[in-house]
Amino acid sequence: MKxxxxxxxxxxxxxxxxxxxxxxxxxxxxxxxxxxxNGSPIYKIYSTDFYAPSATVYFNDNTSAxxxxxxxxxxxxxxxxxxSTDSTILPLVNEGNSTLSISYKSxxxxxxSVTVEIIGLDSNTSWNIVSDINTTGExxxxxxxxxxxxGNNSKTIIQNISWTxxxxxxxxxxxxxxxxxxxxxxxxxxxxxxxxxxxxxVNITATLKFNDINASLSKHFTIN
Amino acid sequence: MKKIILFFLFCINLxxxxxxxxxxxxxxxxxxxxxxxxxxSSPFLNLKAGYGVRDGYGVEIYFEYVQNKxxxxxxxxxxxxxxxxYAINIALVKSFDFDIYxxxxxxxxxxxxxxxxxxxLDKRLSYGSFNLGxxxxxxITKHYDIELGYRYKSISHEGLNLxxxxxxxxxxxxxxxxxxxxxx
Numbered sequence: 001m002k003x004x005x006x007x008x009x010x011x012x013x014x015x016x017x018x019x020x021x022x023x024x025x026x027x028x029x030x031x032x033x034x035x036x037x038n039g040s041p042i043y044k045i046y047s048t049d050f051y052a053p054s055a056t057v058y059f060n061d062n063t064s065a066x067x068x069x070x071x072x073x074x075x076x077x078x079x080x081x082x083x084s085t086d087s088t089i090l091p092l093v094n095e096g097n098s099t100l101s102i103s104y105k106s107x108x109x110x111x112x113s114v115t116v117e118i119i120g121l122d123s124n125t126s127w128n129i130v131s132d133i134n135t136t137g138e139x140x141x142x143x144x145x146x147x148x149x150x151g152n153n154s155k156t157i158i159q160n161i162s163w164t165x166x167x168x169x170x171x172x173x174x175x176x177x178x179x180x181x182x183x184x185x186x187x188x189x190x191x192x193x194x195x196x197x198x199x200x201x202v203n204i205t206a207t208l209k210f211n212d213i214n215a216s217l218s219k220h221f222t223i224n
Numbered sequence: 225m226k227k228i229i230l231f232f233l234f235c236i237n238l239x240x241x242x243x244x245x246x247x248x249x250x251x252x253x254x255x256x257x258x259x260x261x262x263x264x265s266s267p268f269l270n271l272k273a274g275y276g277v278r279d280g281y282g283v284e285i286y287f288e289y290v291q292n293k294x295x296x297x298x299x300x301x302x303x304x305x306x307x308x309x310y311a312i313n314i315a316l317v318k319s320f321d322f323d324i325y326x327x328x329x330x331x332x333x334x335x336x337x338x339x340x341x342x343x344x345l346d347k348r349l350s351y352g353s354f355n356l357g358x359x360x361x362x363x364i365t366k367h368y369d370i371e372l373g374y375r376y377k378s379i380s381h382e383g384l385n386l387x388x389x390x391x392x393x394x395x396x397x398x399x400x401x402x403x404x405x406x407x408x
Contacts, residue, residue: 021263021265022263022264022265022266022293022294022295023261023262023263023264023294023295023296024294024295024305025295026295026296026297026298026299027257027260027261027262027296027297027393028260028297028299028384028386028391028393029299029386030299030343030344030345030386031343031344031345031385031386031387032344034387057386057387057388059386060299065386065387065388065389066388067387067388070387070388071387104345104387107344107345109344110344110345110387
């Protein structure tokens, strides 16, 4: 009997305990929307450059987080832009527009898009080699600059350019893949370095080739 | 799973005269989250079916309905409460006959359930639980008994999808209930 009384008391206590408060405010923030690079509507990208956009999720407590690698990236025109698996965008034409979009698992409202405007070279000849070298043992990063349709006439050409030497005994070229660490997803580009090995004359040729651009440019160097 | 059930039935048969029983429990549950400052107090109803002896081993399966009166997960302002919870649990029961008229028992088992939530990316949330219980059977006749009990549940909820991360909430639930069983 004593056992029953004790147990009844415990159960009664617990019953009263179960009549506690109910939380009526959500304890976990929720997703409001997602966007490309903080919602800017238009992106301008040079045709000889690359673009590494990021995607952001916005929460209902006014915080946000980067979700670049968690969304699906698509473009409206596959002949204008290429998207690599790490979401790096590469222009495929010298000029044009394409819509770049993100979505998350087909959830309604979980999408965003921006217009990507490709700024092109003025013409096949509107670029030049700016690097210079003249002393044996010297090394220099090969660099070409172009005149673009937005008026920028000193924009470094990063993508779609390759370099060759007419005499590798006089000047050799080495290439190195570089990651752009300023981006969350690190796009890569190739850095070409010229090294003067001995005295003599050499021609360094840059070839710019992609879709509607196919041009070569040579520069003569005399190594002392 | 089949082996576990067969093992339970084997144990039950060792103690002879098992009976099938059905029953119902009604009580209150107090759930306190360990991952957030949140509590929930709700009435619940169990409908159960079991097999075993009243003063020995038994195994029971019970359906649980919890009338949810909290809003812990839903973010939609138009939603008053998270959805009511529906769960299925299974438990092994051991009761004792100390010749004191009532039969104390202990239970241990596990369960799984779900409830609706109104969130951007989650519309229903599942949860799993490990359950421990104790209480007494008060025999009325050979076929009927009243059950008073207390149950503890360790609950782990399905992760909430925030795209950038998944947040899993866990909670401890304490329930007290009264019920009856019909054995045949």
